[in-house]
Amino acid sequence: MSMAIHDVPVRWLVFALFAGCAAKPQHTIPIALLVDGDRASLGALSANAVSGLELHEIELPKPRPAAPDPSNAAIAQARSHYATGDFDACRAVLANVDHVRLLAARERGLVARALVLDTACAWGGLDKSAAHASAAQLASFSLAMPELAVSPDVERVIGQAVATAGKAPRSPLFVRGVVGARLLIDGVEAGCTLPCTIDVTPGDHVIAVEADGYEPTAQRLRAPDAHDVTIKQQPANPDLAARQWRARVGRGQPSTDAIGAALVGKLAKQRRVAYLHGDQRLTGALVVDGKLVATANRPPHEGDALVRELAYDGGILHRPALWEKPWFWIGATAATIVIAGAVVWLVYEPDKHTRVVVP
């Protein structure tokens, strides 16, 4: 009977031989490096420091200086108009103040000043219903009375509105959206994350949600007409993701937990990102498609080995089998020589040339 190539051991042997001799793929896989901490402790990390990978380091976008809020100027201008008795101009300027944006940004003081001025200008312009409406909003938002010089009548209108709001029964408001997003009601932390139910006074309210990886969103609603609200958030752009990630790390939160990894994936604008942190010991994490796929650590100055280990663990590179490593064959050869030597030592009997001699 002829030797069958389909015999399992033979097939495996043939496979092993060809696998061992097969040419390695020539193309390289790009990986973005996001380096943090002591850069020098990583050692040299050139683009081709790891065979099979093309490394390129990325930098976090620098934080932009905060632009002056136009609301401040608008409120100052409105106050000036109020002082000169130009109530229409006062209200026209205040109409441009975005209460929703300001409350989402926790600028409750600015909103309070704008609403008090709007109440005063409406009262001065003899539009009493508008004055009551602005005062009601101030009360509904639970804003503190700012230190503004307004007429006693205006203070009385506002006081009535606050008293009315305080007596009104509260109603539940159920807010849905990105699970885990932080909820703000009228510029104040609601103390819960979505999905969340809060009790609110009747009237206008601004609800805002913030979640890492998403654009913050806010909207105005009226209670109790709105009692079940769903707020949609858009995914964060790379700049925002970078700011959010930096803020998380600054708060001491893990840099590459599930949310951190998702932010790293967004900010790098790459499918594969290796986050390396240089310190007394190098730590690294590999993020692929916004998901953490591998973590590793190494002694200092072994940045290339750290990246290689991450690529192996993350399945980007094929980890060479034991028999594909040079030292395996060196060791196997040495062991074979030692064993062969021992066998020869134990069993070999040289052919002696014996002579019988006179003593």
Added chain:
Amino acid sequence: MTKYVLCVLFACTPRHDVELQFGPDAESLTIGFRCYRDSPPDELMFQRAVALGLVRFAVVIDVITIDGPFPGCRGEDLVKACRDTGNCKVYTDKGRYCVDISVPLGDVPLGDPGATLEWLNNSLRERAPIIADDPPDGPVVVRAIATQETCTEIMSSPSFPLLSIDAALGCAYSCPTRLDDIDVPLVLSLDTLTDHCEQMVRQCAAFPGAP
């Protein structure tokens, strides 16, 4: 051991010398070379080598190969082994060791066995120090005979005839051994309990018999 390791590495053949010892220890001559005759009982067999003031004899040393299982050392064991296999013979592929010795009687200290041994060793070493070069690896017996025959007579026949048992003056042999395996002197002696051992010498000289 070191030389064997080096030979493993360099594929050489180590040399291994086996010294003969003509007696139970290095200072004693075997009784096989100082047997008394049966008649007259007070005469050494070696006395027959003395003539005209000279001591004249030949020393023949044979390597006798033994086929089959390794036999014991006693004469009976050897005889049985050779009878069973029928293939005990003197190894003659590289000739036969034979040395003629003829010296004045005064030079031979016959009365002193220790001195006689030293004299015998010196005499053989001076004439032919190598007794057998690369003998067979199998079980062998080494036998030494002193005889009145001369080497010329002994070597005259290409078939190396049996020695004359009547001419034997002394005889001793070793236990069966593998020469490659021993690292101590090879002791030659005669399997006897008395120094009146002429018959034992004759039987020793006749071993292993006609092929």
